[in-house]
Amino acid sequence: MNRRKFLTLSVVTAMTLPMVAMATDYRTLKPTAWTAKSVPDAVKGLYGDVDFIKSDDIALKMPKIASNGGAVPVRISSDIKAKSVALFQDSNPESAVAVWDVAEDGIIDYTLKLKLKKKKSGLDTKVVVVVEGVDGKFYTKSEKITVTTGGCEG
Amino acid sequence: MSTMKIKVKEKNGIVKAKVLISHPMFTYIQAKKRSTEAKFITHITAKVEDKVVYSLSSSQFLSKNPLIKFKFHGKKAEVLNLTWKDSTGESVTESKKIK
Numbered sequence: 106m107n108r109r110k111f112l113t114l115s116v117v118t119a120m121t122l123p124m125v126a127m128a129t130d131y132r133t134l135k136p137t138a139w140t141a142k143s144v145p146d147a148v149k150g151l152y153g154d155v156d157f158i159k160s161d162d163i164a165l166k167m168p169k170i171a172s173n174g175g176a177v178p179v180r181i182s183s184d185i186k187a188k189s190v191a192l193f194q195d196s197n198p199e200s201a202v203a204v205w206d207v208a209e210d211g212i213i214d215y216t217l218k219l220k221l222k223k224k225k226s227g228l229d230t231k232v233v234v235v236v237e238g239v240d241g242k243f244y245t246k247s248e249k250i251t252v253t254t255g256g257c258e259g
Numbered sequence: 260m261s262t263m264k265i266k267v268k269e270k271n272g273i274v275k276a277k278v279l280i281s282h283p284m285f286t287y288i289q290a291k292k293r294s295t296e297a298k299f300i301t302h303i304t305a306k307v308e309d310k311v312v313y314s315l316s317s318s319q320f321l322s323k324n325p326l327i328k329f330k331f332h333g334k335k336a337e338v339l340n341l342t343w344k345d346s347t348g349e350s351v352t353e354s355k356k357i358k
């Protein structure tokens with residue numbers, strides 16, 4: 106009897122433990138954000154109807170002109186205490202690129218390479234970062250980039 | 260075959276991590292042209308002893324063989340466990356000791 110009890114207990118803990126340790130998956134949590142075709146729609150899908158504050162405390166570093174749209178390096182860094190950070194762009198079929206879940210003492214300094222499609226008639230692509238602060242406010246920063254060779258058609 | 264190259268280095272209590280993942284990252288458009296299934300990373304998690312230090316939910320628009328860099332508070336000789344999951348359900352975990 107004792108042995109059986111021990112066995113079931115260990116199975117239960119083994120099943121629940123990984124779920125606790127797993128971080129937030131925004132793809133299953135907010136599915137509408139990932140299929141949205143424009144930046145405002147994607148932001149709405151992720152955070153709902155909120156007001157944004159344009160902030161210079163967010164540093165968004167990337168090239169002005171991308172000769173290879175297949176891999177555009179983007180660096181986001183900020184000192185704002187945040188819950189999550191999201192990255193959007195407006196030249197690919199869907200807008201959302203990435204959402205980071207920031208740990209309590211996490212440092213916001215993320216570098217990522219992304220694919221950007223070339224826009225018609227030489228328009229600039231807009232890349233938008235949204236930071237969800239611990240204080241419940243939303244900070245945003247955007248940057249423009251010209252893609253000369255697209256990376257999404259490949 | 261998908262593998263990872265991980266570099267983690269500690270300096271003044273802050274660990275810098277560089278991760279290169281070998282992954283085709285097929286978007287829906289690319290997959291249609293090659294008549295294969297779309298295959299892209301949807302989630303990357305990094306953990307140090309059950310504490311999540313990095314968590315990224317991503318879409319199809321990361322580059323092919325994505326390179327990610329990030330920083331977190333950590334110590335030497337701890338082990339970083341990195342897991343990625345893709346849209347086809349494939350999942351790979353690799354670990355590396357912090358130098």
